[in-house]
Each structure stands twice: as C-alpha cells, then as structure tokens.
Amino acid sequence: MKRFYQHELEDLRTKLILIGEKANEAARIAVDGFLENDLGKIDQALALDDAIDALEVEIDQASVRYITLRSPVSSDVRFILVAIKASHDLERAGDEAHSIALRAKEILTSDGRSGNTVSIEQMSLLGCSMMTDAISALVEEDVELAKAVILRDKEVNRLHHQNFKTLTIGISDDGTETQTRFQKVFISKSIERIADHAKNLAEEVIYLLEGAK
Amino acid sequence: MSTSTPSKIAGAGTGTPIIKIRDFDFAYGDSQALFNINMDINQKEVTAFIGPSGCGKSTFLRCFNRMNDLIEIARIKSGKIKISDVNIYDKDVDVIELRKHVGMVFQKSNPFPKSIYDNIAYGLRIQGVKKKSELDQVVERCLRSAALWDEVKDRLSESALGMSGGQQQRLCIARALAVRPKILLMDEPCSALDPIATAKVEELIHELKKDYTIVIVTHSMQQAARVSDRTAFFYLGKLIEYGQTDQIFMNPRDPQTEAYISGRFG
Numbered sequence: 001m002k003r004f005y006q007h008e009l010e011d012l013r014t015k016l017i018l019i020g021e022k023a024n025e026a027a028r029i030a031v032d033g034f035l036e037n038d039l040g041k042i043d044q045a046l047a048l049d050d051a052i053d054a055l056e057v058e059i060d061q062a063s064v065r066y067i068t069l070r071s072p073v074s075s076d077v078r079f080i081l082v083a084i085k086a087s088h089d090l091e092r093a094g095d096e097a098h099s100i101a102l103r104a105k106e107i108l109t110s111d112g113r114s115g116n117t118v119s120i121e122q123m124s125l126l127g128c129s130m131m132t133d134a135i136s137a138l139v140e141e142d143v144e145l146a147k148a149v150i151l152r153d154k155e156v157n158r159l160h161h162q163n164f165k166t167l168t169i170g171i172s173d174d175g176t177e178t179q180t181r182f183q184k185v186f187i188s189k190s191i192e193r194i195a196d197h198a199k200n201l202a203e204e205v206i207y208l209l210e211g212a213k
Numbered sequence: 214m215s216t217s218t219p220s221k222i223a224g225a226g227t228g229t230p231i232i233k234i235r236d237f238d239f240a241y242g243d244s245q246a247l248f249n250i251n252m253d254i255n256q257k258e259v260t261a262f263i264g265p266s267g268c269g270k271s272t273f274l275r276c277f278n279r280m281n282d283l284i285e286i287a288r289i290k291s292g293k294i295k296i297s298d299v300n301i302y303d304k305d306v307d308v309i310e311l312r313k314h315v316g317m318v319f320q321k322s323n324p325f326p327k328s329i330y331d332n333i334a335y336g337l338r339i340q341g342v343k344k345k346s347e348l349d350q351v352v353e354r355c356l357r358s359a360a361l362w363d364e365v366k367d368r369l370s371e372s373a374l375g376m377s378g379g380q381q382q383r384l385c386i387a388r389a390l391a392v393r394p395k396i397l398l399m400d401e402p403c404s405a406l407d408p409i410a411t412a413k414v415e416e417l418i419h420e421l422k423k424d425y426t427i428v429i430v431t432h433s434m435q436q437a438a439r440v441s442d443r444t445a446f447f448y449l450g451k452l453i454e455y456g457q458t459d460q461i462f463m464n465p466r467d468p469q470t471e472a473y474i475s476g477r478f479g
Contacts, residue, residue, distance in 0.1 A: 001412060004419040068462045069438040
C-alpha cells in the first residue's frame with residue numbers, strides 16, 4: 001500500500017538527482033572553461049555554487065522532517081541516510097568545482113591562457129563520468145553500475161599522481177610560473193576529490209540497494 | 214504559540230478557525246480536569262491531541278459535542294467553546310443537532326448489530342429520510358468516502374459484525390459521515406487495530422480532511438506526526454504547547470513537550 005506521504009521520498013530523490021547534476025555540471029563547465037580559456041564558462045561554474053549549497057540544506061531539512069514525522073524503516077530509512085550523506089558528498093564536489101573555477105580564473109587572468117594542462121582533461125572526463133554514472137546508479141537502482149564507478153577511481157588517482165610529479169618537477173622560485181604550476185596541482189587534486197565523492201556516492205547506492213557496505 | 218494563558222490564543226496560524234475555545238475550565242465534581250484552555254482549531258485540518266494518560270485530552274475532545282453531558286458530575290467551571298461562532302454550551306443549543314454537526318468515532322468500533330447498509334442509513338432514517346434511492350446514494354457516498362465501498366459493495370445486506378476490526382472502524386467513520394457533519398472527533402480510533410488497518414484509517418483521515426475538520430486523540434505520537442497538521446500537547450489538564458505538527462515534533466518550544474515526545478516521561 002502506498003502511503004499518502006510517499007511522494008515526500010520521491011521529492012527527496014528528485015532533489016538528490018538535481019544536486020548531483022548541478023555539482024557535475026559545475027565541475028564540467030569549470031574544467032572546460034579552463035581548457036578552452038573561457039572566463040564566461042568559469043563564471044557560470046562559480047554561479048552554480050549557491051544553488052548547490054541551498055539544495056544540500058533542503059535535503060537535510062527534508063530528511064530530518066521525514067525521520068521525525070514518518071518513522072521510516074528498512075529501505076526507506078536507508079534511503080534517508082543515503083540522502084543525507086550523498087547530499088554532503090555532492091555539496092563537497094560542488095565546492096571542489098568552485099575551487100577549480102577560482103584557480104582557473106586566476107591562471108587565465110594572470111597568464112592569459114591555460115598553457116600545459118597535463119592530463120586534467122582526461123581526469124575531468126573520467127571524474128565527471130564517474131559522477132554521472134553514480135547518479136544514474138541511484139536513479140536506476142543499478143548496483144553493477146555503482147560497483148563499476150568504484151573501480152574507476154584508481155585511474156583518476158593515478159592520473160593525479162602523474163600530474164603532481166609532472167608539475168612539481170623543476171619548480172623554482174621564479175614567481176608566476178611556479179604559482180601557476182601549484183594552481184594546476186590544486187585543480188588536479190580537486191578533480192581527484194570529485195572522483196572520490198562520486199565513489200562515495202556509488203558506495204552509498206550499494207548500501208541503499210543491498211543493505212550492507 | 215505555546216501557552217494556555219487567557220491573553221494568548223494558541224495556534225490556528227494562517228488557517229480559518231472553526232472551533233474557538235476560550236478560558237475553558239472543566240471539572241468532574243471537585244476534581245478539575247482542564248485548566249484555562251485557550252485555542253483555535255482550523256477547519257479542514259487534522260488536529261491531534263497528545264499527552265500521557267489522564268492529561269485531559271479525551272475529556273477535552275468530548276466537550277466538543279457535549280458527550281460529557283452524559284456524566285452527572287461533569288461540569289464546566291468557566292469559559293466557552295464556540296463552533297462556527299455559536300457557543301455550544303448556550304442553553305438554547307440543541308445537543309442532538311450539535312452531534313449531527315460534530316460526529317464522533319470511538320476507540321473501539323461500535324457498529325450496530327445490523328446490516329452494513331442499515332448501519333449507514335440509520336442516522337438518515339431517524340431524520341425521516343425514507344426514499345430508497347436517496348438512502349442508496351448516501352450509503353454509497355459514505356462507503357466510498359470511508360474507502361470501504363470496493364470491499365463491501367457486494368455484501369451490503371450482511372451483518373456489520375462479520376467485518377474485520379479495521380473494516381468495522383471505517384464503517385463507523387462512514388456512519389458518522391452519513392449525516393454530513395462539519396467536524397469529526399476521533400478518540401484513539403486505531404488503538405485496537407493492527408498496523409495495516411491503522412494505515413488504512415490514517416489514509417482515510419488524510420483523504421477526509423479535504424471535506425471535514427478532524428480532531429483526533431491518540432496515544433501514538435508517530436500517528437499524530439503522520440496524520441495531523443497541528444498538534445496540541447496536554448499535561449495534567451493544561452495545554453502545554455500547540456502548533457504546527459512539524460514544529461512540535463522537530464523543534465518543540467516547551468521542555469515538557471520535548472521530554473514527552475522524546476519518551477522521557479509519560
């Protein structure tokens with residue numbers, strides 16, 4: 001029997017998908033803006049942060065309200081716990097996207113172009129696809145897709161370590177060049193963190209669907 | 214609003230009050246059961262009364278259709294209860310007429326030992342309605358409103374006593390609807406029902422509030438949280454806190470409410 005408040009869980013699921021899509025979009029636009037030397041895209045990415053933060057608050061409030069008023073059990077209570085944890089992960093992914101956009105803006109403003117972007121594009125494609133698939137796994141309740149997301153995290157980590165080495169070799173204290181290299185390391189690190197959050201979301205989806213980590 | 218002092222009227226918020234209670238004191242003999250209650254109850258909302266046993270919530274509910282008149286030692290010490298701006302304790306109020314407007318469903322289902330059809334038609338027949346087609350229409354309307362029609366439409370002539378407990382309780386709700394009340398009082402309507410039957414009655418309450426004002430007394434805080442728009446917490450005959458159900462359960466203002474809903478007393 002479907003209870004009269006069942007739609008509240010559906011609303012919560014919709015909000016969760018929305019925050020995931022916005023966080024992913026922010027990351028994608030921020031990196032695209034950097035790679036394409038496009039400050040307009042970077043500003044678009046920066047503008048998404050407030051909406052992502054607001055959605056996290058809405059999800060938290062709706063989750064607490066549901067727990068308090070509806071006494072959920074079993075898969076419903078797991079879903080609420082996942083919603084709270086996933087919204088936190090996705091908000092943090094949004095923060096990383098914001099950070100990427102700020103650093104990219106600094107590089108483009110000071111250097112006029114992105115220069116050597118090491119494997120940031122490859123990492124970004126991989127990280128964003130992990131996020132897309134983790135959200136799809138949640139929407140479609142697809143455990144196998146969630147498991148596949150987790151496996152891809154190692155490749156993003158490897159690429160980040162490679163970027164770190166490439167960017168820090170030969171660093172000297174000659175001003176702008178060094179600063180730009182560090183900004184790129186941080187951008188690489190932010191993408192690696194976004195992939196971590198996608199991995200966390202995938203793990204949460206597995207917990208939701210299988211009832212165990 | 215979290216007070217029962219005369220200077221403040223607890224909580225109708227933005228709704229339209231249909232029941233207004235002012236400075237209401239009630240006693241059984243020398244024992245005062247309700248102290249200076251002031252509150253408004255909104256129409257077409259569900260209002261839940263919660264509180265530990267003996268706090269006065271059922272006594273208060275039974276004041277709304279003057280069921281307490283049947284108890285010899287019961288008396289109103291002071292104050293008024295107005296329904297649609299009429300003081301229901303005025304001398305010229307017809308109690309039978311009042312109870313048509315303010316129906317009641319009790320803790321234990323109490324169908325008449327008659328057929329399902331006759332249970333619903335009973336109130337109308339007393340009012341003088343004899344036309345079969347009219348009675349048929351009302352019986353179907355009420356059974357549909359009570360989400361019972363599909364379950365019983367093929368056995369309307371069978372005894373109501375053969376129905377399950379949950380069906381009997383919904384039949385009692387349907388019976389109360391037959392005389393088109395404005396307000397439905399429910400005194401722990403699910404306390405004798407299993408979880409599935411309880412869920413069905415809760416669904417029904419949610420549907421009925423589109424057309425009726427419902428006041429429900431419940432020992433189940435989860436039920437109050439699920440079904441009501443506003444919740445009033447009573448303790449030792451006093452209205453401790455009254456407000457939107459979300460606020461009462463998520464962020465109560467009074468420490469006694471917090472203690473009660475958290476299970477620390479009561």
